[in-house]
Every structure is written in structure tokens, then in C-alpha cells.
Amino acid sequence: MAHIPVLLKPTIEYLNLQAGEVFVDGTINAGGHTIALCPLLGSTGLVVGIDADSEAVKKAEHNLQTCPCPVKVVKNNFRYFDQILDQLKVKKIDAVLLDLGFSSDQLESSGRGFSFLRDEPLSMTLANDDTLGQLVTAKDAVNSWSETSLADIIYGFGEEHFSRRIAKAIVDYRTAKEIITTGQLVTIIEGAVPIWYRRRKIHPATKTFQALRIAVNDELGALQAVLPQIWGHLNSGGRLAVISFHSLEARLVKDWLKTKVVAGEGKLLTKKAIKPDRTEELANPRSRSAQLRVIKKL
Template identity: 40%
Template sequence: MEFKHVSVLFSESIKNLNIKPDGVYVDGTLGGGGHASGICEKLNSKGILIGIDRDKDALRAAEENLRGYDCKKIFVQSNYSNIKNVLMEYDISSIDGALLDLGVSSFQLDNEERGFSYMKDASLDMRMNAEDSLTAETVVNTYSEEELANIIRQYGEERWASRISQFIVKNRKQAPITTTGQLVTIIKAAIPASARRDGPHPAKRTFQAIRIEVNDELGQLEKAVDTFLDVLANRGRLCIITFHSLEDRIVKERFNQRLNPCTCPKEFPMCVCGKKTDMKKVSGKPIIPSEQELTLNPRARSAKLRVIEKWER
């Protein structure tokens, strides 16, 4: 399958990385190399791009798509949260910038076999790394009703979570739920018709929740933000694009924690813990797509870009 991907907030990301021609940059969610092409374009033959992805197909496609650029390119199949190990493996002590474009790629959504889309009937898979053991089918058919409800409520922010999990458990008693089409039908039956008339597709939130659980997306993100900030060189920047409030909240909180590391009680008149920030905020409010981008790529609607810079005095 051809790897097509419209890179969200492309020019804004590349601009905010503030790329040095001979620097070291990481694209931790490489995909087909869309954002990475913008990085490579600004690097000279001494510059290094490290592209990380969990998906072998993505790495192969990116390697092909980035072949024409002069910079040194390193492709790694891993989770971006393992950045310290990746850098250690290549004897790189720090990086000048990194980009994380979170969520599922257009390639994975459009590839029916992967089971990410509620618009196409396919096997219930949803693994970003096809070698991982946990699949959406396992989650749907083996998690308890309470576990399913908690996941759908927490990760999908779905108000009908209890009813959906109840319907899933009831249906799987008759026969295992093995396809996305079956799951969509169950979700539609669980949500009252009046609640389905407006808003997004009724299965959107539940599919998001199961995908997040299968790939431990929020756990990996929470672990990764500080790790990336630790490995930034002075004046290095981290750009993170999120697609829903749960991701954005984690990024915002982790950035704020590093910007304001003081642990003194609020009633103290002055700081005595001595903890000083080594970061500087680049974007105050998150950067969002322009109307022009939204016209070309409606999937970008919920995207937010946050940028922070290492600033050691």
C-alpha cells in the first residue's frame, strides 16, 4: 500500500524547531516521513535526522521518501519513549530538537487491515506495532465490563461508556467480536438514537479509547515528555502535536512542571527549595491549524502544537 500522509501543522512545526543546518533532530513519530522531509530540507550533510516509529511499514516508506536528502539519516523501530536508549546506541549525547506528532497516522487509518477505522470493516487489531501481543480483539473480548467502561470513559471521554461496555459483554457471550463492523453495530445499538443525531460518529470515542489502551499511548507520552526534555541540548526545542484533550493535558502539565519546578508550599513568601527551571516557553497558547489547512485536511481540526525550549543559563 502506498504511504500517503498529510502532515498536520507542517510549516508551523518546522519553523518552531528552529533548525540548525548541522544539528541533530529526532522525529519520534516518523510515519511516512512528512514532517521529517521538512527537517531534512534544512539540514546539510553534517546534520542528522533520527526517525523513530513502531511501525515497520512506516519506516520502510520513510526511508524511501527521504532518500534524496543529503543529511545523515538513522531509522529506528522503537517507541519514542525509548529515546535515551536510542541515543545511547548511536553514541549521541544530546539533540538540537525533536518533534512528536501523536495519534494514529493517515496511513494506519486508511489501511483497512489495521483495524483503526470505524468507517471500514476489518479485523479488530489497532496495533501500531504489528509485533505487539495486545490487540483490540483481546481488549473487547477479555476485559471485564467494568474495565471496558473505565477505559471508554477515561480514554474516550464517552458519556455512554457503561452502556456500551454492557452491550459489548452481552454480545460477546453469543460469539466473539472479531471485526470493526461488529463493534460499530454494537456501539450504535448502545447509544440512544437521539444522542446519535449530532456530533461525531458514534463509534469515534470508543475506537479512540480502545486504540489508546492497546498501544499504551498516554503512558508512553507521560514517560516521554521529560525524557525528551532531558536530552535536549541548550537552546534545543521540543514540538509536540496532540489530537485530543487527554494528550494535550499531559503535555501542558509536564511542560508547566518543568517551567515551574519549585516545590515550596504556596504559603511560603519566597522559594527555599532552590529548584530553578531549565526551560523557556516558546508558544504561550497552543498553535492550531489555519482555516486554509482545515479546508485541505479536516483531520487536523483538533490538532494543537506546543513548543518548549531548553534554556540553561
């Protein structure tokens, strides 16, 4: 399924890009948001795009050829924000967008085992190759992490009520056979939870898959690392927009933005997080959990 940019209209409105500004899309993917944003920068602006996935980088470079200003797309983890800008010799920036997580195409058809609906190798890595030095895959995690670590991660990052049962089932299973596919993991999870839990609308593997993905990619660590680096590069008057998709991300962003407001360094432009309206939710069910928060540096 092609990725549809979420909360596009409010993102354009709150970022309020002006001709000649420097805009960083920290999660550019195929450039869905940036295609709509870059005309506002005119020919004197600059777009810097970042993505850890080289397929995404290729797509963005192709799709953004029509932007009126120069576009530089870098394959890297946004947690190295300072280093990325240094290498491009970009010092000050005016606006940043982080649209967190993964695109619909990555989740559904990257073959990396993000979806419990497909039987694929259990990888779940952010980068589609190992050039960023990512050493841990979901396969490594389920086959080598202790039962306690697995339970803690499934509970902490998935908010999964049956984390202990699932972790025990994973460890029991792997004593006989290595877990290498999403299909095996789904079967293990289904066997570990009560029947009523299997019959609910939400798939019983949803939370465990989310937890493993967050853990393997250190998604919260990367987010925690990037926010102060972005802040350090933003001009006063600069805007930072973050779109989050689960409660852990949302909490981290909300709390960090609050520290900037309390310190008198920033002004929240979104008093309450912006959520998709009914029309967007129906057109793009993936947008349902999205929340947009925007701060302006004072």
C-alpha cells in the same frame, strides 16, 4: 488517503533547525515533516527517525534519501528513547518533534481496524507486527476485559457519556459470540446508545474506538515516559515540539511543559497552543484537532 503533515509551517518556524544540528523525529511515519526540515540541517547535521510501524520505517527510509545529512531510521516505540539513542551512540540532541497518533494511511488503510467506517479485524495495534512485543489487541480487550474496566476505559480515554451502556452491550454480546471485527463492534455500539445519539454528525463509535486505541497501545503511558527522556538528551537551547490530537494528550503535554517552565528549566515558545488556520482545516480536515506546543530548554 496520503498523509498530509499537519501544522508544517509553524513546526518549521518554531523548531528553527540550524546547520549541523541533531534532530529527532520521534514519530517519523513516511517523513512528511522531516522531508521539509532536513535541508535546514545541511550536510553536517543528523536526523534520527523513530516509528513503531515497519511500513512507515520503510517509507521514511525511501523518502528521506534526498536529505543532505545522514538519516537513521529506527523501528521502535518512542517510549524506549534512551535505549534507541544509546544504540545509535547519539548523546546530545538539538531538536525533537513528536507528531502524535497515527497517519491518515494507517487509520484508513492499514487493515488494523482503526476505522469504524470499514469492516476489518479488530486489532488497533501501533506496530503492524508483533516484533515489539505488543501483546494486547482491541480484540483481546473487548473479549476479555471486565465490564467495569471497559466502561472505565471508554469513559476515561474516550470521554464517552454512554460508556456504561456500551461496556454492558459488549459483555452481553460476547457471551454468545466472540467479537472479531470492527463491524461487530460498531453494531454493538449502535445498539447500545439512544437513537438521537446515532443521528448526530459525529459517528456514535468515534469515542469508543479512540478509547480502545489509546488503551491497547498505552499511548498516554508512552508519552509520559518519553518526555523526560527527551529532556535528558536535549542540549540547552534545544527545542521540543509536540503536536497532539485529543484533549488527554494535550493536557498531559501542557502540564508536563508547565513543570519545566516552573522549574526554570524551559521557556515556552508557544504562549498558546498553535492550531491550524481555516485554510489548513479545509485542505486537511484531519488537522482540525491538532495543537502544537514548543518548549526551549534553558
